[in-house]
Structures are given as structure tokens and as C-alpha cells.
Amino acid sequence: MKMLIEGFMVMLGKAPVRPDRYTPEAEALLAAKRTPEAREARKRMIAEEKAAKHKNHFWRNWRWVSIILVNLLFVLSYRIDIQVVEGALTGSRFVGFHMADLNSALQVMLAYKHVVINLVIGTSTVLFLWWLFGGRSFCAWVCPYHLLAEIAEQLHLKLAARGLVKDHPLHRGTRTVLYVVFALLAVITGYTVFEFISPVGILSRAFTYGFSLALLWVGFLLVIEVIYSRRFWCRYICPIGMTYGVVGAFSPVKVTYDMEKCLHEGECRKVCMVPHVLSMTRMGYAEDAKMDIGADCTRCGMCVEVCPTKALKFEVKGLSKLL
Amino acid sequence: MIKLFGSSSPDSDERRRFLRSALLGSAIAAASLLGFLPVVKRWSQRLRPPGAIVEHEFLAACIKCGQCLQVCPVKAIRLGDAPDGYGLGVPYIEPREQACDFSCDALQCILACPTGALNHTLSVKEQVRMGLARLSNPESCLARQGKGFKGPARGADFPGIHRYAEIDRWKAIPIADHPYDLESCDLCVRECPIKGAIVMKPMSDDPSDRRRTPEVTADCTGCGMCEMICPAEASAITVEPRAVWRA
Numbered sequence: 001m002k003m004l005i006e007g008f009m010v011m012l013g014k015a016p017v018r019p020d021r022y023t024p025e026a027e028a029l030l031a032a033k034r035t036p037e038a039r040e041a042r043k044r045m046i047a048e049e050k051a052a053k054h055k056n057h058f059w060r061n062w063r064w065v066s067i068i069l070v071n072l073l074f075v076l077s078y079r080i081d082i083q084v085v086e087g088a089l090t091g092s093r094f095v096g097f098h099m100a101d102l103n104s105a106l107q108v109m110l111a112y113k114h115v116v117i118n119l120v121i122g123t124s125t126v127l128f129l130w131w132l133f134g135g136r137s138f139c140a141w142v143c144p145y146h147l148l149a150e151i152a153e154q155l156h157l158k159l160a161a162r163g164l165v166k167d168h169p170l171h172r173g174t175r176t177v178l179y180v181v182f183a184l185l186a187v188i189t190g191y192t193v194f195e196f197i198s199p200v201g202i203l204s205r206a207f208t209y210g211f212s213l214a215l216l217w218v219g220f221l222l223v224i225e226v227i228y229s230r231r232f233w234c235r236y237i238c239p240i241g242m243t244y245g246v247v248g249a250f251s252p253v254k255v256t257y258d259m260e261k262c263l264h265e266g267e268c269r270k271v272c273m274v275p276h277v278l279s280m281t282r283m284g285y286a287e288d289a290k291m292d293i294g295a296d297c298t299r300c301g302m303c304v305e306v307c308p309t310k311a312l313k314f315e316v317k318g319l320s321k322l323l
Numbered sequence: 324m325i326k327l328f329g330s331s332s333p334d335s336d337e338r339r340r341f342l343r344s345a346l347l348g349s350a351i352a353a354a355s356l357l358g359f360l361p362v363v364k365r366w367s368q369r370l371r372p373p374g375a376i377v378e379h380e381f382l383a384a385c386i387k388c389g390q391c392l393q394v395c396p397v398k399a400i401r402l403g404d405a406p407d408g409y410g411l412g413v414p415y416i417e418p419r420e421q422a423c424d425f426s427c428d429a430l431q432c433i434l435a436c437p438t439g440a441l442n443h444t445l446s447v448k449e450q451v452r453m454g455l456a457r458l459s460n461p462e463s464c465l466a467r468q469g470k471g472f473k474g475p476a477r478g479a480d481f482p483g484i485h486r487y488a489e490i491d492r493w494k495a496i497p498i499a500d501h502p503y504d505l506e507s508c509d510l511c512v513r514e515c516p517i518k519g520a521i522v523m524k525p526m527s528d529d530p531s532d533r534r535r536t537p538e539v540t541a542d543c544t545g546c547g548m549c550e551m552i553c554p555a556e557a558s559a560i561t562v563e564p565r566a567v568w569r570a
Contacts (some may be wrong), residue, residue, distance in 0.1 A: 050425070088389055089411075090387050108386050111383035168343055212405065213406065
């Protein structure tokens with residue numbers, strides 16, 4: 001419970017802290033890892049791994065397939081009338097059943113000030129779905145902006161490696177403040193203010209219904225991410241991610257951490273879009289020997305791919321017991 | 324307490340990060356507020372699809388998904404773009420280019436709407452009130468000049484479509500494929516999908532006077548079919564979005 005609350009606070013913007021107490025298992029592991037021999041062994045293993053330089057994009061490839069497929073289904077449902085998911089990511093019918101993006105539905109209800117029964121149905125379905133699949137997995141597995149931003153991020157990293165650009169991080173609390181601001185704006189103005197700048201809605205509609213001038217805004221955001229601030233939108237701004245983050249806090253699908261296997265080299269944190277969720281991979285930051293990665297995790301699997309010792313892996317809670 | 328901003332160390336990096344966050348965060352909020360301008364200034368008074376609730380509530384209730392657009396058999400519905408401000412992604416109809424002619428009979432757009440931004444209590448087309456047709460350019464009206472009309476109503480290249488019940492009850496065809504030969508132009512009355520919403524009135528008591536004037540009645544739904552079909556350039560009859568009929 002305490003860890004869950006801590007995870008929430010970190011999602012809202014709190015900096016992860018070193019725990020003041022460890023579980024006995026963690027304590028014992030830490031002690032074993034701090035011996036000079038263990039340090040040497042780790043150094044050697046890291047060096048070996050660096051020399052081997054294996055590249056693994058298993059999860060990323062599946063993710064990209066998923067993002068493209070889901071968005072393609074929307075497009076083809078209209079364009080060639082296969083009628084699987086009609087609408088856009090903001091709201092749709094999946095073979096006739098209402099689906100509504102949680103954040104869009106929330107904005108509509110705050111602005112309209114009515115409880116719309118179809119939206120309640122639509123959001124319940126989506127809520128259940130994303131609770132099951134891991135909350136922010138929406139970001140990594142469905143959101144079209146995420147895919148574009150990933151490409152922009154690669155570009156940013158290449159340019160940064162050559163010293164042409166520099167990352168300017170923001171405080172992660174920015175998103176929390178904006179979340180409240182957008183909710184208040186919807187209530188006060190009576191308009192769905194956030195939808196005007198939401199790259200998710202803009203892209204989703206543009207794919208299905210054709211070019212829109214609003215795409216220039218999306219392009220502008222991507223330029224910011226390439227030249228100024230890495231993953232600017234997804235990390236520090238997007239309220240959709242936060243909404244799904246809350247849903248995912250209780251999800252059975254999790255990336256889990258096994259301290260015993262960890263070499264504490266930090267490769268996972270370098271590739272992660274939300275590295276604060278991986279704070280326990282730093283030596284002495286894990287309260288327990290085995291831990292779940294926090295609510296803000298998008299289940300993108302990049303850390304799982306990059307981890308040489310499989311200290312990080314996907315897990316479906318309860319399923320391993322069942323099997 | 325959670326410290327959302329800054330840390331206890333007066334580190335200048337930290338201060339810069341705080342400033343950057345405040346600045347860019349505000350910039351994002353400011354960008355989102357730009358959507359107000361077109362709405363408040365009413366730059367574009369759009370004709371909304373059948374059943375649209377009052378404008379400000381419509382913009383709030385619409386979830387911007389375009390499902391109404393997808394079910395429209397004549398593709399009359401379009402989605403607003405960035406210059407529409409908070410009307411971005413919100414459906415509208417440009418009747419001169421493609422009007423709603425109630426081809427679907429059962430108000431499919433209303434049925435498709437997941438949020439009730441298009442009012443679900445309407446069940447027949449006669450209940451719809453999108454606006455009101457007006458004879459806004461009487462001087463260009465052919466009927467008022469006693470003239471007839473021959474040929475395709477809007478020229479051979481006009482892409483608009485319309486359901487002609489006498490040709491195919493279930494499928495709309497291009498207006499360009501359906502030329503007319505009328506002794507006296509009455510296209511707005513002839514193609515109006517609502518019986519009695521427009522009537523042709525003689526302009527004098529003289530029976531040899533062929534001049535007629537279209538008169539809009541309280542039954543007009545504002546669908547815009549008359550505006551689309553009017554062969555005069557510019558259209559003699561146009562729909563005023565959200566206008567309400569007064570005797």
C-alpha cells in the first residue's frame with residue numbers, strides 16, 4: 001500500500017527517494033552486493049555485455065505493429081467500410097459497442113456537465129480494458145503520437161550524441177498542474193479546451209478523415225521534442241497519459257523488478273520514457289528484493305529489451321499463480 | 324507534502340528547470356486557450372448536423388469522433404479544423420456543396436452520436452431544426468424572373484449528390500447526372516425533402532404572369548437542400564444556421 005501511494009506521488013511529480021528502511025531480503029541482498037568480489041563480478045559482467053552489444057527490439061516491434069494495426073483498423077473501418085472500430089480514438093464503436101477515451105469522456109462531462117449514459121458505458125468498457133492491459137499501455141501500444149514521438153526521440157538522441165541539440169528536462173509536476181488546469185478550464189469555460197491541442201485526437205481524426213491544419217500543431221510539438229526537450233509532450237504535458245496512469249496503478253499487467261539479477265548499470269533508465277519509475281534499479285533504492293514498476297510505466301518493454309540479466313520482465317499478476 | 328516544483332537546494336539548474344516548466348506549461352495552456360477566439364468572435368457560424376443541441380453545449384458535448392460523418396449516406400457532414408477553435412473535430416455541413424437531404428430517413432447521424440450532442444429524442448426528419456432557409460438573394464431567383472431551367476442544376480462538374488426517390492429510393496446519385504427541363508424553375512420546392520417547407524407563390528393576381536416567389540414556411544428544417552440545388556450563382560436561397568422561424 002505504501003509503495004502504491006509512493007508510486008502515485010512519483011507519478012504526480014515527486015522525485016523518487018532512497019528508502020529509509022529495507023525488507024530483510026533486500027537488506028541481505030544489498031549486503032551481498034556490496035562486497036568487493038560482487039562489485040568486481042558486476043563490473044566484469046557489464047563489460048562483457050557491452051562487448052557483446054546485442055540488440056533486441058522484440059517488444060518494440062510488436063508494439064509498433066499494435067499501434068499501426070489499431071489505427072489502421074479505425075481508418076479501414078471507414079475507408080473500406082469494414083466497420084470494426086468506427087470513429088476516432090476519442091470515441092468509437094467497436095463492433096457496435098461504445099468505447100470512449102477516458103480523458104476525452106472526462107473532458108466532455110466536465111464541460112457539458114451532464115452524465116452521458118453512452119459515455120458511461122463507453123468509459124466503463126475502456127476502463128476495464130485498460131485496467132486489464134496495464135493503463136498507460138494505451139500510450140505505448142495504441143497512441144499514434146507515441147509512435148511519432150519515438151521516432152522524434154531517436155532523432156533527438158542522434159543529434160544530441162553529436163552535440164547538436166541538448167535535452168531540456170521539465171519538472172514532471174508540470175503535467176499534474178496542467179491536468180488540473182485543463183479540468184478547471186473545461187468546467188469554467190464549458191468547452192473541451194484540451195481537445196483543441198490534443199495530438200491524439202488530431203492524428204486519429206486526420207488518419208481517418210483526411211488532412212487537417214491542426215496537424216501543423218502536432219508537427220510543431222514533434223519539432224520541440226527533436227530540438228529542445230526529449231519526449232516533451234508524453235513526459236511533461238499529456239493528461240491522457242496521467243488518466244491512464246491512474247487506471248494502470250491497479251493493473252495485473254506489470255513490469256517487475258528482481259534486484260538479485262540487477263547489475264545496476266542503468267541501461268534501462270536511459271531508454272525509458274518515464275525513468276523515475278525505474279528508480280529502484282539504482283543501488284540502494286529498492287525497498288524490496290522484488291518490486292513492481294510504478295503506475296506511470298507505459299509497459300513499452302524497452303527496459304525489458306535492454307536489460308541484460310532479465311532483472312526486468314513483464315508479468316501478469318495472479319496468472320503465474322494460476323498456471 | 325509533495326514538492327511539485329523545485330527542490331530545497333537553491334541549485335541554479337533546478338531553478339532554470341522550474342522556470343522552463345512554468346514557461347512551457349503556461350505556453351501549452353495559452354495555446355489551448357487560442358481555441359476561444361474563433362468561438363467567441365463567431366468567425367464561422369456553422370450549420371450543424373440534424374439534432375445538434377444549442378451551440379455552446381454542442382461544442383462541449385461533442386466528443387469529436389466523427390461517427391456522424393461515417394454514417395451519412397450523402398457525406399454531407401464534415402469536421403471542423405483548427406480555425407474553428409473549439410469547433411475542431413466538431414461536425415458541420417456546408418449546404419451549398421453538399422446538403423443533408425435526409426437520404427438516410429432515420430437520422431443516422433443522431434443515432435451514431437455517442438454523447439447526445441445530436442439530440443437523441445428526435446426520431447423523424449420533420450422534427451429537425453438546423454436553421455432556416457431564407458431567400459437571401461431574391462434578385463438572382465429564376466422563378467421570380469418568370470424563367471425556366473434546363474440542364475444539370477449545378478453544372479456538369481458539380482460533385483454533390485442527392486437521393487431522387489423516383490430514380491432510386493435507396494441510393495443518392497450525382498446531381499450532375501440528373502438534368503432538368505423546367506418551364507418555370509421550382510427546384511427548391513421540387514427537391515425539398517420536407518413536404519410543404521417551401522411553397523411557390525404567384526407574384527401577382529395576373530394569371531398570365533409566370534413569376535413566382537419561393538416562400539419558406541414553419542416546417543423548414545434548415546437542411547440546406549434548396550441551397551444546394553439552386554441553379555442561380557450565388558444561390559438565391561440560403562440557410563441561416565440556427566435561425567428560428569417567426570411568423
